[in-house]
Amino acid sequence: MFMRQKVTLACEQCGSRNYTTTKQMGRLGERLTANKFCSVCNKHTVHRETK
Numbered sequence: 590m591f592m593r594q595k596v597t598l599a600c601e602q603c604g605s606r607n608y609t610t611t612k613q614m615g616r617l618g619e620r621l622t623a624n625k626f627c628s629v630c631n632k633h634t635v636h637r638e639t640k
């Protein structure tokens with residue numbers, strides 16, 4: 590059984606919370622980032638995990 594933590598990905602530029610995903614727990618200190626499309630910025634931006 591794998592422990593998975595639900596995280597929200599927020600646009601780094603406008604702060605809009607556009608995506609939710611899960612990540613495997615156990616890597617403390619690792620920050621999840623992803624390049625995804627933001628409908629507010631109308632372009633691809635870096636999305637960073639937030640609580």
Ligand SMILES: [Zn+2]
Nearest residue numbers: 600603627630
């Ligand atoms: Zn944005």
